[in-house]
Amino acid sequence: MWSVVPAPGAAQVRDAFGVAVGELRPHPGGFEADAFTDGRWFVKLWRQQPDSDAALALTAELAARGIPVPAAQQTLDGSYTSMCLGRRYALFPFADGRQATWDDADAIAQAMCAVHEIADLLLPRTDMDEWCIATLRDRRDHPWIADRRDEVMANVDRLEAVIERARAIDVTHVVCHRDLFPQNVLVDHDGHVVALLDWGLTMLAPREHDVFAGLCGPDPARFLRAYSAQGLDLTHLEYARLARSLRDIAVRIDNEVDLDGINTWGFDRLRRVDADLALARPFCDR
Template sequence: MWSEVRPPTSAQVGADFGVEVGELRAHPGGFEADAFSDGRWFVKLWRGQPDSDAGLALTAELASRGIPVPTAQRALDGSYTAGHLGRRYAVFPYVDGRQATAADAEAIARAMRAVHDLTDLVLPRAELHEWCLEALRDRQDHPWLAGRRDEVLANVDRLEAVMERARAIDVPHVVCHHDLFPHNVLIDRDGRIAALLDWGTARLAPREHDLFVALCEPNTVRFLQSYGAEQLDPTHLEYARLARSLRDLAVRLRDEVDLEGINTWGLTGLRRVDADLATARPFCAT
């Protein structure tokens, strides 16, 4: 478990960002960050590498296009993050809403399509490079993988081969969030999307690199239909689906947190990759 940390003080936030905040209380965060809020502002304090300034600046651009995205506050020094206890933090307007669930899949699919339809945003292009390959090979004898080493390494080899095939396939690139699961979506009291969160890994990438989310939903077909999916590239879809489970496994081994997640998010996901891809096949190019 992560240890408790103190939030930045009101004076510190004012000096860094020029905004007045009240008492910051702990707020549900996520795997990569601690979070705090006073009910008007939301502070995200990263445990590791923070989102890039380009990713945080994207929030304002998306909001200006009508996408429900909280805009990162710019710091007084012109950047989007400031230091606190050896870590970096950012400030956003607080958005009230409940975390989305699988029941909101159709709304999430439509929101994803709206983002993908924005064709004139400038972002870095995603590269087919996965840190998890080396990380898992280096940790193949970790005790958390006892009895499952061969299974994990077979999937590592598979991902490497899929990446090689995907590099040779030219497909359109769109603005991809890369993690638009329900935990990154807030729903308002009327059942509409209030906010799409966490744009730090956004890149120009094949749409399949976002649409793998559909394969992880209880109703993959409903999600893909709501998105309007057709002629998807099966190789890029396989890459994105396989890479997600291996990353989820690798980050838990690397940080030695969430042993249960090794099974829930890693191995269980890997064992259903082929079934997930078969469900999506009618939406793929032949």
């Protein structure tokens, strides 16, 4: 389990970033980090591995290209994170908005499309290596999944086969966030996107590795229409959709956290994969 730690103090932030902050109060965070804000600045305090400096520097590049992304602040020594009680944290301007829901699917899809139109960014290229495969094989007898071991292993086998097929398909690579779900989007009271968050997984990858997120919502066809999807590759969609559900199981087992999420984010969505792919088929060429 992850320990609870307080926010960095104002003096810590000033000494690290050269920025004066007010009282940092807890703010809704996410699975990987705790969060704090004073209403002007936002602190992301990672529980484990922080985003790389390259990923944090990317936020400024995206903001400069007109994408609504809060740009991470550099520290006085030129890096992007500092330490607080053994954990790394980063500082961003606070973006005022509510967390999106699937009711905002059109806005999310259109923002995703705008990201995919960006050219000339130097980013790592996906290799589709999936750490969750080894983790789930090694921990197949974990008590949280032991009663569904056969189901997990069948899907791990399927993922390995899909990766092999996907690697043989030549498709265009674009800037992919790779986790552009509603929890990483803030919208204003009119439903317009004000911030796209958490760029730590960003790579050059097939657009399907982002678009799959829409398949996880309640109305995949609506999302794909809003994205103006056509000519998608079904194999890459299958890879991305399947891998996400298996990762969501593996990370919870590996860290011994969020037993409920094993079902909500893992098994429940895993059992929808084929139905979701069937809904996406009219938007695919192959």
